[in-house]
Amino acid sequence: ExxxxxxxxxxxxxxxxxxxxxxxxxxxxNTVSWYQQALGQGPQFIFQYYREEENxxxxxxxxxxxxxxxxxxxELNVNALELDDSALYLCASSWTANxxxxxxSGTRLTVV
Amino acid sequence: xxxxTQIPAALSVPEGENLVLNCxxxxxxxxxxxxxxxxxxxxxxxxxLIQSSQREQTxxxxxxxxxxxxxxxxxxxxxxxxxxxxTYLCAPRPGSNDYKLSFGAGTTxxxxx
Numbered sequence: 001e002x003x004x005x006x007x008x009x010x011x012x013x014x015x016x017x018x019x020x021x022x023x024x025x026x027x028x029x030n031t032v033s034w035y036q037q038a039l040g041q042g043p044q045f046i047f048q049y050y051r052e053e054e055n056x057x058x059x060x061x062x063x064x065x066x067x068x069x070x071x072x073x074x075e076l077n078v079n080a081l082e083l084d085d086s087a088l089y090l091c092a093s094s095w096t097a098n099x100x101x102x103x104x105s106g107t108r109l110t111v112v
Numbered sequence: 113x114x115x116x117t118q119i120p121a122a123l124s125v126p127e128g129e130n131l132v133l134n135c136x137x138x139x140x141x142x143x144x145x146x147x148x149x150x151x152x153x154x155x156x157x158x159x160x161l162i163q164s165s166q167r168e169q170t171x172x173x174x175x176x177x178x179x180x181x182x183x184x185x186x187x188x189x190x191x192x193x194x195x196x197x198x199t200y201l202c203a204p205r206p207g208s209n210d211y212k213l214s215f216g217a218g219t220t221x222x223x224x225x
Contacts, residue, residue: 006155031211042116042201042215043156056212090155094211100146101203101213105155 004104006091012110018079021107023091025072029102032074034066035090037106043090049074078109086111114139114204116216124222131189133219135202140183142204147176147187150199150218159200160187192223 005024013019025032031050035043045058049068063079072093078085088108092101115138125131135145144163148156160176162169162185168177173190185202199220203213 004155033211033213035213040217042217043213045212045214048211050211056210058212088153092156092213100144100158100161102158103148103156106153108153 004091004093004102006089006104006107008107009105010108010110012112013081015081015083015111017081018077019081019109021076021078021089021091021109023074023076023093023104025074025091025093026095026102027072029072029093029095031094032068032072033092033094033101034074034076035092036060037088037090039087046076081111083111085109114206114214116202116204116214118200118202118216118219120219121217122220122222124224125192126224127192127194129192129223131187131192131196131221133187133189133200133202133221135185135187135216137183137185137202137204137214139204139206140180141206142180143207143210145176145178145185145202145204146213147174147185148201148203150201152199156201189221192221194223194225197221197223 033048034046037043048056052068068074088106090106091104147159162178175188199218201218
């Protein structure tokens, strides 16, 4: 098992720009979820993908979008960046409900 | 909406002491519950997964209990070590077809050598 890998590790963007974060899920995991974690808080659910289709979304605006690819990789795209988007973005993958989630090490996004 | 509360928010103990971390959740209709560890600025490492039909789960020095009806889970860490210093998060999962995890703010543990 290779685990969940995320890239880049750190990123600095300017307000109004667009960003793409990437995640490679654990082999065989057909579900991927993305979370946003602000400093000092627990992770907040953004959305989930199952077999390349979005099938769940948290309380985030449409400028947060994603994709899941057949090779289990995934992308999180954020348009029109705002200062409050500065956070740690976590990707998590799962095979079945019984096996729980495996998280990546995250991407630290700073918007200036 | 599932609300998760973890008490205490922070804990500082001398090495060797046993740790008790509490997690409460408002909606008891959960499928399972996962405990995670997070080091500063890092991702989440899964510690234990406890199914809704189980009362407890053990891994080495870690033991997690689950009282689904009262919406509570407790993580016990025996004989704490400085390497146990981290933030611990619990996350209940609503259902087998609902992948969303709800998190509290966690308990930050410091183990003093």
